[in-house]
Structures are given as C-alpha cells and as structure tokens.
Amino acid sequence: MFSVCRSGPSGSLSVFAQPLIRASSCTATAALLCPLPRHASRTSARHSSTELKRVLREIIPEKRNLLRSVKKEYGDKHIGEITVNSLLGGMRGQKSMLWDGSQLDPISGIRFHGKTIVECQALLPKADKGGEMLPEAMFWFLLSGKVPTTSEIRAFSTELADKGTLPEYVSTLLDCLPPTLHPMTQISIGVAALNHESEFAYRYQQGLAKADYWEPTFDDAINLIAKLPAMAAKIYQNAYRRGGRVPGSISRTADWALNFSNLLGISSDPDFVDFLRLYLALHGDHEGGNVSAHATHLVGSALSDPYLSYSAGLQGLAGPLHGLAAQEVLRFILSMKDAIPPDYTPHHIERFLWDTINSGRVIPGYGHAALRQPDPRFEALMTYAGGRPAIAQHDPVFRLVLETSEIAPRVLTAHGKTRSPFPNVDAVSGVLMHHFGLTQTMFYTVAFGVSRSIGPLAQLIWDRALGLPIERPRSMCLQSVIASCEVGQ
Ligand code: NMX
Ligand code: MLT
16 A cells, blocks of 8 residues: 555645756756856846745645655556556657658657658668758658659758748847857747747638648748748847848758758858758657657647647757757857866776766756657767768867766766666767867757757648647646555555
8 A cells, every 4th residue: 555645635745746856957957068148137026936846845745755756666567558657757768650751760869750860861862062961851752751853852942942931020039049049949939929920820811721731831841941941040140140231142952951051151061061961850850759859740740830839849859858959059168178188098087977977967968758769869860970071180179178088988887777877869969060160069059949840840731731639738746646546555
C-alpha cells in the first residue's frame, strides 16, 4: 500500500510543480556558463515574493517526494495503453501522432520518407554551383514524397524569391523591438504578425469547406517559408549592425539559401552558402515529437493559421534543451577554450566536462530524447567539415569540438545518467557558423528556426488535407494516477 502523505489539492500542483523545477535549473545553467547581457530594466514583478510563492515553496518538496515515490512504486504499471513512467516522463517513447515526412529510428536516426541523409544528399537537386542538396528540394520531398526535378526546383526557388520580401508593417514592427530582445523572441513575434496576411484565416472567416482547408494552408506555408530569410536577416541587422537596410537583396535566380546568405551579408565564401544549404536541409524535420514540430502541430490542430502555429513552434525551439542548445554549445566550447591552457591535453577537456556535470549542469549538444546513437545530422556536418582543411585542421574551435566529441560520450557514460551519451546535431552546427564569421551565438537558433519551418509546415498542410482533428489528449492528477495503480492491488 502506498504510504506517502497525499493531502492537499493535487490538481493545480501537478500542473505547476514540474515546470518550476526545470525553469530554475535551466536559468542557472545559462547564467553559470556564459551570462547573457541584459539591457532591459528589471521590474519588481520578476522578483515577486508573494505569500502564495511562500506557500508553494513549502509544498514543493512534499510533492517532489510524492512524484519520486510514484515513479518508483508504479513506474511500470499501465494506465490504459501507457505506463506511469511514460505519463510522468514527457510521454517518452509513446507513439501518438501522425507525421508523414520523416521518422526517427533510435539507432540509425532520421529518415526522410524512408531515405537516409546520405541518400537524400545523392538524390535531391543541387544549385548549379553547389555540392549540397537544396533545402527547398527537401521541403518538396517532405511534402510530396517525390524527388523534384532540377527544373521544378529552379522554378520553386524563383517562386520563393518572388514572395521573399517582408511587408512594410513587419519590418517596422521588427525595427520597434529592442535590439537586445533575444532574436528568437523577435522572429516568433515577426512570424506571428505575418498572420495579418493569412489566406487561411481570411478564407476561414469567409466560410471555407473543410475539404479545402489545405489549400490556403499551403499558400500561407509557402509565403512564410519564402519570407523567413528576409526576416532573419532583418533581425540580424537590427541586433548586430545597428539597423537600417540589410546588405544584400533577393535575386530571382538564386536559391533559398543563397538569398539568405546574401541578405545576411556575412561571408562571400561559396563554402558558406553550401554549408547553409546543408544546414537548412538537415534541420528541417525530425519527425513530429520534438518540441518545435509538436508545438506547431498542436497549435495548428486548433485551426490557428500557419503563422500562429509556427510562431508557437519557434517559441518551443527557443528552449535550451531543444534548439537553443546550438547557442549554448558554442558558449560552452568558448568558455572551455578560455578555461583550459593553450597546450591543453584530453585530460583538461575531461576535467572541464566533469566540472560541468558535477556542478549540476548539462553538457550542451549531448544526449537526445529519442536517439540512442550519434545523431547522423552531426555526422553529416562533421563529414562536411572533414572535407575542408581550413575547418578540420586549422580552426582551433572546431578542433576543440571534435576532441570534445571523442571524450564527452565516455564521461557521460561514466556519469551514468544520460540514456544517450552521444553528440546531437547542435554539438557542431554553431562552430561551423562561427568558422564562417557568424559569431553571434544568440542568432544560431534563428537559423535553426528558418530551417525547421519546412518539416512542420509540410505536415500542417497534410494535417488539413487529411482533416486531422484538434489534438486533445487527457491528463491526470497525481492522485488519480495513484488511485488507478492501486485498483486491483
Ligand atoms: N549532460 C548532462 N546530463 C545529461 C545530459 C547531458 N548532455 N543529457 C541528459 N542528461 C541527464 C538528464 O538531465 C537526466 O538527469 P535527471 O535524471 O537528473 O533529470 C538524465 O541524464 C536522463 O536524461 P535522458 O533520459 O538521457 O534525456 P532526456 O530525454 O530527459 O533529455 C535532452 C534529452 C536532449 C534534453 C538532454 O540529453 C539534454 O539536456 N542535453 C543537453 C541539451 C541539448 O543538447 N539539447 C539539444 C537536443 C537536440 N535539439 O536540437 O533539440
Ligand atoms: C530536433 O531536431 O528536433 C532535435 O533533435 C530534438 C528532438 O528530435 O527531440
């Protein structure tokens, strides 16, 4: 029989307890590793210490103990189809969503319509002067399951270029934001604001038949994907170059990534453009369960338009356990570089990793909620770097990333907690941007957000085409979990 005290109104606490634990540890991680500049004035609301908070502080330890005991005693028990561990553990491993473009195998990693990354690299069209698959070709493939011809993709790139300019009100809105506002917050605001021109929202108000939902969803999705490079470049300009016009313009003959690169105006190295093509194609989709994809799908299931849906996805991507890890990794590597001697040995790296873990922080870029082997996206980027001596042999920051990737799995395995001690894609993406002169780490997740649009928006079109219903799983309070487990004991 269960013996932990169960008094108190559990329903509301079960909602609050877990986010509070996570938020405090993530904040500490960011602050300890490399504090971000804070220019905004802090209001007293941020430091509120109400009576309610005091009450909560007293209750939390008891609730944490209860949660631990429930996991220990009932973790493997089933409630309906799923185990208590899955219900309490972020639904890990549970298959409960339709997602057609890609599927993850825990060992071999992501497959796009059954094709590996390497197969996609071989199959999908490239730019005339480029060696990497085009991300808009990946979108085409994700959406249709068909490999586009080169001429189809050239026409599609032109269509994206034609739709790529930001409306004036969005540029003005972005200009009004504090340049110190995190770029991820800026892009999610900008994307949400684009819903002013949503075809889906407009036609829905006019009375759209359910069978036709997919078509304006498609139009909005293409319009949004087309505008993301210009939006990201504008945010970069405002945050890091004191505003004004971006250095480049959109060309009708350029592909999506080349236009993005020109708008950013960071590097004229053709290798940078090819890196961007690969980066944008690789980060586009990672089945449906990751936070950004799932958030887009969830919000979209309420028939919110594609702009609002993807804005929600971007807000999920902005979490340090998800896409923000790309920024955290580079901060981490640079702080390691500062902390170890110039003639460092593997022993110094290992000690730095242990110090990180022992102070209660995670090693960013390592571990995964679903993968159980090194992330093939990480391997694809390492292969890209490996073929370029300027990166692989002569970039000291890249060398440190490489050496860390050889040591961290051993350290995490010895630590014994992480289910997957291997590098994920974020372990290397930022250092390649850094190599090409994109050194503003807070921008890295914005590039991820430009890319991630292609998978979740492709799926959103299918959600509407197939008439998938509003997503509405049931939740349970902890008391009900315990009661269900005790039935029949
Ligand atoms: N460093 C130290 N501890 C870790 C790490 C890590 N890299 N990864 C997992 N753990 C810990 C984790 O915090 C947990 O500890 P506790 O039991 O005290 O709560 C324990 O190991 C078990 O976690 P897992 O079940 O292996 O991982 P989970 O599925 O909960 O989380 C991540 C997956 C990706 C959130 C986690 O591995 C992590 O925090 N990694 C670092 C952040 C990161 O790289 N995120 C990027 C993911 C890829 N992306 O682009 O989104
Ligand atoms: C992603 O690309 O979304 C990440 O690897 C996280 C995930 O799949 O859960």
